[in-house]
Amino acid sequence: xxxxxxxxxxxxxxxxxxxxxxxxxxxxxxxxxxxxxxxxxxxxxxxxxxxxxxxxxxxxxxxxxxxxxxxxxxxxxxxxxx
Amino acid sequence: xxxxxxxxxxxxxxxxxxxxxxxxxxxxxxxxxxxxxxxxxxxxxxxxxxxxxxxxxxxxxxxxxxxxxxxxxxxxxxxxxx
Amino acid sequence: xxxxxxxxxxxxxxxxxxxxxxxxxxxxxxxxxxxxxxxxxxxxxxxxxxxxxxxxxxxxxxxxxxxxxxxxxxxxxxxxxxxxxxxxxxxxxxxxxxxxxxxxxxxxxxxxxxxxxxxxxxxxxxxxxxxxxxxxxxxxxxxxxxxxxxxxxx
Amino acid sequence: xxxxxxxxxxxxxxxxxxxxxxxxxxxxxxxxxxxxxxxxxxxxxxxxxxxxxxxxxxxxxxxxxxxxxxxxxxxxxxxxxxxxxxxxxxxxxxxxxxxxxxxxxxxxxxxxxxxxxxxxxxxxxxxxxxxxxxxxxxxxxxxxxxxxxxxxxx
Numbered sequence: 001x002x003x004x005x006x007x008x009x010x011x012x013x014x015x016x017x018x019x020x021x022x023x024x025x026x027x028x029x030x031x032x033x034x035x036x037x038x039x040x041x042x043x044x045x046x047x048x049x050x051x052x053x054x055x056x057x058x059x060x061x062x063x064x065x066x067x068x069x070x071x072x073x074x075x076x077x078x079x080x081x082x
Numbered sequence: 083x084x085x086x087x088x089x090x091x092x093x094x095x096x097x098x099x100x101x102x103x104x105x106x107x108x109x110x111x112x113x114x115x116x117x118x119x120x121x122x123x124x125x126x127x128x129x130x131x132x133x134x135x136x137x138x139x140x141x142x143x144x145x146x147x148x149x150x151x152x153x154x155x156x157x158x159x160x161x162x163x164x
Numbered sequence: 165x166x167x168x169x170x171x172x173x174x175x176x177x178x179x180x181x182x183x184x185x186x187x188x189x190x191x192x193x194x195x196x197x198x199x200x201x202x203x204x205x206x207x208x209x210x211x212x213x214x215x216x217x218x219x220x221x222x223x224x225x226x227x228x229x230x231x232x233x234x235x236x237x238x239x240x241x242x243x244x245x246x247x248x249x250x251x252x253x254x255x256x257x258x259x260x261x262x263x264x265x266x267x268x269x270x271x272x273x274x275x276x277x278x279x280x281x282x283x284x285x286x287x288x289x290x291x292x293x294x295x296x297x298x299x300x301x302x303x304x305x306x307x308x309x310x311x312x313x314x315x316x317x318x
Numbered sequence: 319x320x321x322x323x324x325x326x327x328x329x330x331x332x333x334x335x336x337x338x339x340x341x342x343x344x345x346x347x348x349x350x351x352x353x354x355x356x357x358x359x360x361x362x363x364x365x366x367x368x369x370x371x372x373x374x375x376x377x378x379x380x381x382x383x384x385x386x387x388x389x390x391x392x393x394x395x396x397x398x399x400x401x402x403x404x405x406x407x408x409x410x411x412x413x414x415x416x417x418x419x420x421x422x423x424x425x426x427x428x429x430x431x432x433x434x435x436x437x438x439x440x441x442x443x444x445x446x447x448x449x450x451x452x453x454x455x456x457x458x459x460x461x462x463x464x465x466x467x468x469x470x471x472x
Contacts, residue, residue, distance in 0.1 A: 009221065009223055010293035010307065011307055055226055055291070058225055059226075059229070060289070074226065074291075076291050078308045079289065079292060079293060080294040081220065081262075081263065081291075081292030081293070081294065082204050082251075082287035091375065091445065092447035093461055093464075130464060137380055140380035140383045141380075158445050159464070160462045161443065163374065163405055163416075163440060163445075164416065164437060164440050164441035164444075184342060188357075194361070196361065197359060197360075197361040198356065199357040200355070200357075201342075201354070201356075201357075202430075203354075205351060205352070205422075206351075207348070208348045208349070258348060259346065259348050261353075272358070272434070272437055273434075
């Protein structure tokens with residue numbers, strides 16, 4: 001098992017009441033597994049639903065991307081800069 | 083007959099060696115008549131040829147426009163501002 | 165906070181007022197015939213609601229990386245001389261700039277194309293979020309595509 | 319020399335350096351979400367010839383009228399908040415601005431469209447002429463469509 005801290009921002013941070021949530025996942029887990037596990041573990045995040053993307057090491061990651069070796073993982077709700 | 087001072091700019095001014103050329107035309111003359119008469123009277127202007135437009139009272143004028151009542155007439159060679 | 169891996173591209177985040185003149189000056193180039201500056205500012209009225217102010221929050225390290233990637237892609241796609249992008253973070257009053265993008269290019273057509281592409285892309289992918297502070301005292305994170313901050317998941 | 323028949327539109331000619339910050343400031347508006355500034359500058363190299371400087375000459379009264387007409391047409395076609403256009407006259411050194419167009423609009427798409435339209439139109443119709451002073455000591459009026467200043471008529 002690996003323990004992955006997931007950074008939260010904006011509404012996701014408010015919903016979870018935390019800047020970061022740590023998720024336990026098997027070594028071979030992908031971003032898709034993280035998505036399922038995170039929303040199970042923190043049901044309040046359901047309000048941002050499946051519109052969120054994930055970033056691994058500060059780049060957007062596809063669902064198929066493996067998490068082993070990731071140094072930094074973040075949940076990215078729809079952005080509104082500009 | 084009316085005597086129409088025509089303002090010249092840029093290369094046209096250099097070719098004619100004058101800031102203004104006065105052309106004599108019948109009262110019913112149009113911009114097209116002015117064009118023919120001006121190039122007859124100042125052959126050096128031929129170098130700007132038929133690419134020039136004319137402005138009457140600070141607006142581009144069509145060849146059909148009558149000149150009677152015009153307060154200000156100018157020959158406008160292709161522009162290059164910007 | 166600033167990130168500049170190439171001298172031709174500068175991306176930055178700031179908690180202070182955006183200095184548009186400095187950003188314009190930073191893209192000056194003798195090879196450029198065209199300089200374009202786009203500034204995004206806070207509107208007072210959106211639809212029928214009145215905004216009092218905004219707060220911008222960012223995933224700062226990634227935001228800078230993403231701005232740099234966008235500028236790199238623009239510089240690969242169009243012949244640009246220099247690019248500068250700055251985004252404001254923190255509290256922003258009405259009428260103040262939240263983002264500025266400046267670039268220089270040999271010709272104007274590519275300057276307009278690249279400028280519009282950069283702001284469109286920034287709004288799609290740079291991890292920065294706006295919180296609207298409405299005049300009625302409520303506030304709300306803006307997440308395009310989510311129907312409301314208070315609705316539950318679908 | 320300045321012409322301002324409506325407070326939302328300002329057009330001007332100047333023999334001094336163009337003050338881009340003042341032009342930007344002049345289009346600020348609480349209704350605007352987007353501000354765009356385009357600056358045309360002198361390039362040092364065009365093709366294989368080196369420009370030392372430029373001189374701009376204008377039919378000034380008509381140039382102001384025509385700039386005003388273009389700004390009016392843009393404001394009729396796109397929902398713009400404010401428009402400012404300034405053109406330099408006289409001697410202009412390399413790298414200095416010859417023209418600046420600024421505008422504000424509620425949304426960015428119309429700001430980009432209107433800005434590009436205005437500079438395209440200005441270059442088509444505003445009676446201002448550029449004389450290139452080449453590094454080899456010669457100089458030449460620029461008249462697009464005329465093959466050369468020394469050729470005779472066709």
